[in-house]
Amino acid sequence: MTLTPNEKTLDPPEGFTVLQEGKARILQRENDVFYNKAQVVNRDLSLSVMRQFQKVRAKEHAETKRAPKNRRLKGDMCHDEPETGDDDKKEPRGKKDGEAEAGGDDETPREKPPLKPVRILEGMAASGLRAIRYARELDDVGCVVANDLDPTAIASIARNVEFNAAHSAEAANRVRVVVPSAGDVRMLMMQHEKMFDAVDLDPYGTPSTLLDGAVQTVADGGLLLVTATDMAVLCGNNGEVCWTKYGAYPHRAKYCHEQAVRILLGSIDAAAGKYKRHIVPVMSVSVDFYIRCFVRVYTSAQQAKLAPTKVSYVYQCVGCDTFECQPVGKAVTKGNSTKFQAGSGPVVPRECPNCGWHYNMGGPFWTEPIHDMEWVDAIKKQVEENKAMYPGYDKIHALLTTVSEELPDVPLHYDIHSMSHCLRVTPPPMALFRSAVINAGYRVSPAHCNPLAVKTDAPAKVLWDILRCWVKEHPVKPIPEKTPGVVILSKEPELVANWTRVHGAFTKAQREGVTRFPSNPEENWGPKMRAGRPVPGGGLEKQGMTKKQRTEASK
Template identity: 35%
Template sequence: MISYLSRIRVNFFLIRTSILNRRLSTIDINDEDYSLSTIMTDNVQVQEGKANIRLPEGAVFYNPAQVFNRDLSVACLRLASKYHHENECKKIKKNDPNATCISFDQLSAGVRQENGLKIAEALSATGLRSIRYAREIPGIDTIYANDIDAGAVESIKQNIELNDVKNLVQASHDDAMNLLYSHRKIDDQFHVVDLDPYGTPAQFLDGAVQCIKKNGVLCITATDMASLCGNNPHSCYSKYGSIPLHQPFCHEFALRMILYTLHMQAARYDRIIEPLLCMSIDFYVRLFVRIGYGSAKAQSQLGDIATVYNCVYCTSFFFQPYGQASLDERGNAKFKYAHGPPVGTNCSHCASNLRVGGPIWLGPLFDPSFLNELITSIEQAPEDSYAYRDRMLSMLYVVKEELPNPLYFDNAKLARVMHTHIPQNKLIKSALLNAGYRVSTSHARQDSIKTNAPHHIIWDIMRAFAEQSSTKRAATERLNTDSPYYRLLTKPSTIQVDFTEHPEWESEARKNKLIRFMGNPHARWGPLGKAVTKKRRSNDDTDSIQNKKQTKSDEDLSTEENL
């Protein structure tokens, strides 16, 4: 275990705690005895990245499981700052061709850059994220570290002093909605809005899309995965206007539901969403989305929205787009009604009932050029820049190789449907490649099969696999001829399945022996309770009860991980 952890290079990452009236102690995050409760005691100081944060009395603010989220955010916004700086230089040179502009690499973090990035962290808690941005990203003008809780704002102010970033970070005591809505005028808008709420970000999206400058970046975290993964479809619908599906692909489905919601919020203000990087990580999802302007383009994104029909037995999925929209040669949006339905009243593979889910976003989850540049920038950064450098790179390599086709099958689920043992990834991927289709894994699930093959090809392959494993004959002899399993087993195949190992079945990341999916660094890795200062907690017992319910709900999700 120790060697495994040292391999992922988190062993240098220490959380130093100085507890008042006790001797200074240092806690190693790799220590098996390390307990999250240790850092939930009063007056604790935490070192993360280049920030040194003092947690307020009685707070439940700091979760080491979110370090990866903040590392990834620093890396992405560093790139956003670089793009912004290069655009500013272009503007300067356009006005004065003889003007000089220093390169982004010559800028220093911690130094205010006039006309640099203006960032809003709407739900800042201790200010940790804002302070990391200030100390680790060059080219920043101002950061608003906002929180509605007076105790949290006091903590932000203390931490700004402690980290000597008064020149960049401004503490703000306001309702996040007020902050966002009061910055809608073009001159007041932000280049970056970061939403990292406890639970759902849905209620903040309307304000966020209105206060972002053209081509600004919206960063969103959602931790309400129990709801997004289908434990409470009605609750998810009330937040996102979309029905989740409780299937192995639920984590990617969650990303696509949030993007649908964001598209709807943005399109009503003629704004376009351009996903730069959207990932399912541990117990939450994190999205980085560029917000563009333009009514015709916003309308044309209608073509990326679809309802999903999902088989209750074999998990096959069928998309019903809402229309076909595109831009004509003059840049006007053209609309054509979609044809449908994409499937009959029952599954076309096993004749089982179909559930209806969505709407979801069918478009891309990441921008390949942004992703390539992000990987390069992390690789070129000093090794101690990010605590989770290797984990970030390994996940980003999986994302890079991911096919754009929405959703995926899962090996274990395919095996359960066909009553076989779990097929090796190598076999299924080779069979798909030998049939002339493309295949990849999804970063959201280790045993996933993402392919551009029609689903009947998947079932042809699984039928051939069942034949090999001798379950087919035994099963067909005793099965009810009206069962979905019997129908899947006895359907005529459309291809000659070839399981010969294909040279391209293995991804580049796997060939290069990158650890693509890492386990949790230690026990009790997951969401904590909502951040509440001692003062506020004592005044709000009702809220506390709701927090416990939500935490319980999120914990319940861990039991769903084996879907």
């Protein structure tokens, strides 16, 4: 990133090291405050989405003729603003003393107030790195509340704000909007209803206990940014835990990472529905060891009623890769009247028509689009034009390129290697398989969360027919026992695969020479230990202390 002219990094205090990311610098002392270098992708992606949100927010404000209806409870977090109460206080309906009767033509419409700078809440700020990057790298920021429950983290945030301010007058002017806050973020959010235009939650583990407050504290049309790192739970290793935390039962399937994204989206929307609110995802991704969802939150009792139509139960065959989605509810419109009913089902027979094995039922999962493609394209263009602003450019550009190719209206995906393994056959080349699907009259695309994914609106029967044709040209060894693959191959294909290669079978990334899934830049690129624990090879462990001695020393 291009730094401010003449902004040389100052020497750190004794015992600290300086870590720089973008324009922000933080002081780190071993593992006293949580920091994960791998989350640079998360932070870069958040900044790119925030920039797009600010553009869309400004455009919507300019095009809206009436004043916004946001009503915010009084709070003292953004102390730099003269007013922290209601944005627009309505005048009394009655006439003022001495006011003459006036006709409709003489009535003056209520003036729309100017757009206020964006107010941001970072719920678990740790060192304050993300909050400082928001303050230093975004324009028109009114307030960034950097909250944490750990007193050590609060001291670190204040120290890092002061350290950044010392580098230049420009830096000092920008970081002054960072407001350290000590306390439970759940209580903070409950006390500041519709206060923040953007709420960023990046907890260590699950965000499930934070969602109820998050959907209340974000302003109408505001942006909610949520991270979940409990992937073992969301991907089906602990289905009962996932049910208690998110209200959905996961499958252990090849689409588990996309499933994780959809479970979190469904949980956020369920939390919003309690307050007559609903969500509109702008981008939701699975990256490395976590998922990250970006959604806008709106208030509408009518839209909140549509929540059951946006989630589905998923029937997953235990023998093969076949799955089917069954919406929880449906909306029936007759004339000007809309009635909400339970979804019709079941959408599958008792046994899988492809292999004969039974189904497991999971869900409900969010089955509406998880991306707004206009947002994705705009974010990708902005990132490409400002490459120097993003330390993790290679990874986020590859991610955005792959996301831009996804079919937005197709939930979940198949895995070509898993399907081929079921038949004990070498998988066909991806471009050849996609060509066969397109030639059969269906759409197909890759998926950002799995390099082997096939996202298509073709029914499973068509995919199995294409693979049956592939096996006819590439015979497999006979299998003595009855397996799902044997049952599938015992049926003749109703569709004859056309293997003629088509242009749409090659991804945009392939045509542009973009690596879709770049390698991690260094070893151990993943989750890090909680703050406060001794770093292996450093600190207390250097002194040769046992675990018991370290525990006693830390008291």
